[in-house]
Amino acid sequence: MTHELADQDVVVHALPRIPAFLIDAVVVALLALPLLWLTILNTQSLRQALGADATLALLLLPSLLLLMLPALMDSLSSGSIGKRMMQLRVVDARGRRPNLLRSLSRHAVKLLVHGLLPGIWLLAERLLLRGLNVHDWLCGTRVVASGASAAQLARVLPASFAPTLLGQALRAVFAIGAALLLFLVGSAWLAVILVEPNPTRKALAPLVEQARGISRASENQFYKTGRFTDNLSELGLAEQTAFSTVKFNAQNGSFILRLNSEFSELHGRSLLLYPELKRGDRAEVRRWRCGSPDITAEHLPFGCRDSVAGYE
Missing domain, CATH: 3.30.700.10 (Glycoprotein, Type 4 Pilin)
Structure with a gap:
């Protein structure tokens, strides 16, 4: 007889997710390091053949793709390797796998926010966002136990996604901040293209x-x-x-x-x-x-x- 999860255990918060994140980080590192090492060893010949800019792109683009590998697996399969091992998966408000754009956005926000802000932010976001991490709250996703049934997800998720006044205000702030960031990044990129650095x-x-x-x-x-x-x-x-x-x-x-x-x-x-x-x-x-x-x-x-x- 299969034991059904309690409703309070369906949406999974911080502690069980940390090992999943660390497993994914190890997998990405094991895949990326040989590629980076091979490229670095051949940097001189690549610079002569392709130029400095193309060599830099060749070095960074595969690494960026590997960095986003967990997001690709969350969207296109039953979850990243770490989440599968910890029996977790990412879903949207309807209990389905997030589409590719949502999954990539979620992963990018997670890496940027948790990579740049001090550790105290982990506590702040949980207090402000009812126990949620900012990337799940902002991108409309939740991490749930993989054993949760469709009926449980339909019963539990609506309450998890219910908006609050604070949440709406923070979402507006993030949206404005994201628009400004995109504008600044786009302006910087145009400056690099239009202004000859060499x-x-x-x-x-x-x-x-x-x-x-x-x-x-x-x-x-x-x-x-x-x-x-x-x-x-x-x-x-x-x-x-x-x-x-x-x-x-x-x-x-x-x-x-x-x-x-x-x-x-x-x-x-x-x-x-x-x-x-x-x-x-x-x-x-x-x-x-x-x-x-x-x-x-x-x-x-x-x-x-x-x-x-x-x-x-």
Whole structure:
């Protein structure tokens, strides 16, 4: 005979949830650490191949996904590994698994609030929110015993979700705070995108655009004559003062430009562009590859970080 849980044991509060959280933390660490270690060991080669920004993204994005793994499992399965072991699960107000957005939001709030605020907050939120943690209260979720029946959930959850005046006020404060936080994060992100943080890359960007102008002219010449040029005058372009020399390879269409820049870190360095051809009845230029044999990837614009080995 199956023993039915008492109603007061259906919604689970702090103590039984701590071991579940610690188990999930260990699982995430065991999965993340080898990946981080492998990436760190290959940081130098990745920076050369992808650039500093892409390498940082490669380092952080998988870690972020693993960090959110418990939330994914709460939404897409019967619960995270820690909750399953402790016989717990997360439900919404209807007693169902939370949808993915709700589950991810819940997990993010939990990590941010409990990670940034002092431990006294754990006591404060329980006193203010009738024993609930802020992430469950804010995201409309509850942690319940996995053995609770559907009938028990239908009977117990409505009282647990009943709003209070204090709860409504705090929810409004959190909503305003979340909107402000999103605005600040969005503004900071736009600032990172719009304001060039690398002065060498900023100085190099217009030179790359001029080089692409030469590549477009070379491509037009190729379509008109069926061959690539071996000199700049044939393209009908004026002398390129930004480059001390422009050297063409008529065999493969590549050309290398020696920079004539007032920027000391760029003067005398080179850019190299070459066409990637699409073979068929008539050869066509699929796209132009751009890179440098002597400028590191972190200083090159994002669209000019291709390997130029074999074309130098």
